[in-house]
Amino acid sequence: MSSTESGIIDDTLQGRIIAIPESRELDIFAGLLTRRGAKVLRCPLVSILDAPDPKPVIAWVNQFCIGECDDLILMTGEGLRRLLSSISQHAPTLRPLFVDELARVRKFVRGPKPAKALRELGLSAEVIVSPATTPGVIEALCNAGDLHGRVIGVQHYGTEPNLLLMDFLREAGAKVREVYPYVYADDSADLEVLNLIDRLAANEVDAIAFTSQSQVERLFKLAQKAQREVELLSGLRQTMIAAVGPVTAASLEEHGITVDAVPLGTYFLKPLTQLLVRHLLPQAAHAVTGTETRTIICRAGASRLSRESLDARKAGCSRPTSGCSFFRNCRTLSDQ
Structure with a gap:
């Protein structure tokens, strides 16, 4: 069988074992790696489910459909799709009204994924936030003019409120309407995750690629529960670590893990795969390419963004103006 017939693109990752704790796009990511010769160690850590109680979601949709909101912040593409799914299941007559609204x-979207979800409806976002982080969203809102008195819908992800964003909006005088259209379910078998920790500690894994903050938190939560934190930290510190974006990288660094590769500005699976190839090629140890140099800068930015996020409420950004210190900090990081 030829390489084309077998789906093989090249052998740049031949013999490498790469762990991917991914669920929603697991098959896509695994395919990108196996077609380059890698052996993929699958360990889904998180799955996404509709909100267990649809009533608050539909109540929010009803208010949105009667024109209550002036602006909408979409934090994830999955969030918009789950809203549409909930409407289809529980209030199908609202769908055309929802799309009209x-x-x-005015729509602010956190990065390209919610922008893509809007395009699937034939719509476009007024503001595509970059970097796709909470500080990035706040910077975009700072640039958007006076928010006082505006009613702003916020689509959250998971069940935890984004306190940094909520505090900013309320201090800016906006009225906030929040919705939680989905939850994360820790559905992986504990033994499967513990097996991953064992293999990391035994230095049997060449690289591990994280694609969400929730994966990181689930892994460390289970390690703590099983009293395997020492093994996990040891294993991760001897393994090449990749993260799809700065939020995921910051979560790893908060646990004391240095991230080796983060795509710069393009937080998708293909750029992440390309970085894995660059870092795992034999000659990668002898030459740092321009892309890898930019990756190191992005890692530093992710860490600093995380620190700025934690201190944001002390930054004096109580009004959405370009003069606030948080806005200046965001701009300084984005210029690097």
Whole structure:
């Protein structure tokens, strides 16, 4: 069988064992790696489910459909798709009204994925936030003019409120309407995750690629529960670590793990795969390419963004103006 017939692109990752704790796009990511010769160690850590109680979601949709919101912040593409799914299941007659309101309101989207979800409806975002982080969203809102008195819908992810964003909006005088359209379910078998920790500690894994903050938190939560934190930290510190974006990288660094590769500005699976190839090629140890240099800068930015996020409420950003210190900090990081 030829390489084309077998789906093999090249052998740049031949013999490498790469762990991917990914669920929603696991098959896509695994395919990108196996077609380059890698052996993929699958360990889904998180799955996404509709909100267990649809009533608050539909109540929010009803208010949105009658024109309550001036602006809408979409934090994830999955969030918009789950809203549409909930409407289809529980209030199908609201769908055309919901799409009409989506077209009317000013839409801030956190990065390219919610922008893509809007395009699937034939709509576009007024503001695509970059970097795709909470500080990035706040910077975009700082640039958007006076928010006082505006009613702003916020689509959260998971069940935890984004306190940094909520505090900023309320201090800016906005009225916030929050919705939680989905939850994360820790559905992986504990033994499967513990097996991953064992293999990391035994230095049997060449690289591990994280694609969400929730994966990181689930892994460390289970290690703590099983009293395997020492083994996990030891294993991760001897393994090449990749993260899909600065938020995921910051979560790892908060646990004391140095991240070796983060795509700069393009937080997708293909750029992440390309970075894995560059770092795992034999000659990678002898030459640092321009892309890898930018990756190191991005890692530093992710860490600093995390620290700025934690201190944001002390930054004096109580009004959405370009003069606030948090805005200046965001701009300084984005210029690097």
